[in-house]
Amino acid sequence: MSRPSGASRSGRRDRRPAPRRPVLDGARLTAYDVLDAVTSRAAYANLLLPQLLGERDLEQRDAAFATQLTYGTLRARGTLDAVLTGLVDRPLADLDPRVLDLLRLGTYQLLDLRVPAHAAVATTVDLTRAIVGAGASGLVNAVLRRVAAGGDRARWLETLDGEGDDRLALATDHPRWIVQAWREALGDETPDGEAELEAALQADDAAPEVHLVARRVPRAELVEQSGGRPGPWSPYAVRLGGGDPGLVPAVRSGAAAVQDEGSQLAALLLARAPLDGPDAAWLDMCAGPGGKSGLLAAVRPPGVRLTAADRAPHRAELVRRSLRGEEDVEVLVADGRQPPWAPGSFDRVLLDAPCTGLGALRRRPEVRWRRTGDDVPPLAELQAALLERALASVRPGGLVAYVTCSPHTAETVAVVDAAAARDDVEVLPVAPLFPEVPDLSRGRYGQLWPHRHGTDAMFLALLRRTR
Template structure:
């Protein structure tokens, strides 16, 4: 089952008795008092994720697994899968759901109790996208509302969700809203309009065929990603056999899994393998494969947290190469140190890459995986598309340019810098590279020839990966040589 996939229908997730499966809340009462309605465990868990995201800025991909572990005794596997589908799907569809709910509630959504709004979204998502029967979606959501917000609010939930159910499918609702063009595409694919525009610019999506690819790219963000493993100090064939996975098509170290918990694999527990998107692997390998003149003995991962790329660099570097992994966050440096716990000739430091303790020209190769909006990994963090705003881009782009300037100082003449972002946004990718490309001490190298087996990935001289083309996060990789 996909994370919040819209196209997979489901029942009301009821147990054999017809009652909702999973945890049930029943109020103790004196004889003759009314019993509180049974609460559906999967839906309650999904609601708790929504509430955590909206009230505490939690990350769903961290909170949901925690809740599922805590409630594993009460939630059967299919209920846990349904909770996952509900939580991720509702978060992903927030903008579309709000556009529909706006016309059904008498006051602005921002004035509603946030808990009530989360419940309305949860119920509306089941009706619009999952096509859960109205009696199951409405009744269970009303029961949740009565228990969480109160009896008065449950009446509003009942009235609004019955209107939602009468309105039909998502396509019918969007048509009724009377929107066209990119605004319609925004609502159909669960992306803010500004991200639709950014993807169009990154893809160069003009014309009928390009419009079709733009839609495919946006829809790919709505699909649950496969689990990708990286074989570090274990042979890939061994990892494939133990994980029952398939070889990744682009990285010689990648293994793709259709499902399962990778944390149960002995190779992952020991650190011989790790969980790492295949696009992230290619970003690290681009630095390794870049042509080099002169010595090749000192490497720097400038923004190394949480350590996946540094661990791969440590595993594939030639003998004798000293690797330095840096990050300005002590917490993230701790994660880097854990990922590199078995590596030799590695230095892990807490420092801002713009003012690192190293002398100019200290390194032969520098990897700059710059802080970015993370828009290239929307499949993994469904709430990010609504948490990020267009105003976030400019400050990040400025930081990226400052870090790239610092990386070009840290590398020796003749050395190479790999500039990487997990975002295809033009302001965070080609524009940052263009800001230094005309400098007399900078030469832009072509990345696509280093990966001849990866199709449709050239973005000028850079490499641009996409979920809909490559099954990876939307990683951007550029290579720059410092002239001597």
């Protein structure tokens, strides 16, 4: 008769220890969960990570490490993949996406954070065993040990092929097409264009400050509440060195909000421009999620009616929340290309056009790898159509502010130049409206940059319909 499993010849059960079940590192598991969500369902890290950190109640040090791991790994994906390509015996696209994200997570720790090899490898192997299985953990262990043997990022970059823009793309964690787009956008206006190009790309890799906008509260009071400091460009901006903006009383009440200082200047462009004739009706044409509408509502002169429109119902709802408590405002669910309002209905129109979002790469690091150059032409076509309708929506003499959170020439200068070629459109220079902001001019237009201004890379243009 056979013995029960685990019994010895004497009938006693073996007392061999059970296999070790690793306690997974909370910071690394959280970072992996965000990477997986970005890969598998196109999630946005800046929205998901705060949610997970709140749910998991990590200690402050672990939460900071999870944040560094998440954003750093997403940002460096191109360089990490270039290293891994030579160490895996199959195309990376053929790997289980979970395994590839785990390899990226471990490689980032070894190359950029200089986490001791034994810690980076062991914790990543433990995660792999728990998430994917024992078979995959052997592959991850072998590959990460080879990464560790190759040294830090600088040593690995020496081994990778690349010159010119290819080298710069690897060194600054950008796709080559974005490097080329930034080169064109910066132009030849600076004495050392190559050095500024690298500075602009590196600024995309730095963690941004949180900016607040004082809408219905004096800025001095918001500074006192938040412990921040006044922003240098917008009279409504406060910059925070740290902390949770959601704990600021004015933010909780809606009297203030989180808004990049560059976005504040985009709204102020429309409000500051001199206008001949009546000034009673303003339109925010692509208003979601409502930050610029909120500031326009706060700074408009008495008697001005503000209309805010967005074609997506859920974004229009966000605009309603942003404008809650404001009088003489209207929120519409409407496509600006087929508007419900009559031509010439407004005195001022803000068109914050849908774009690639390349100007906010420091806030959404995954966008640099999610977008491709093929995304630009259809967006430029949409932008041109919206700008045409925006110009039709203002009366003769009315103003249109065209802004995008992208410096890409095809989404900015090319779109506005085409509209300005009409004989009923006049371009107004942007820089004179912001004399306090240095290095703003991009020809007749304006361009903000993280490395120059500490803001997102917002493009600003101002047009007048002459007849």
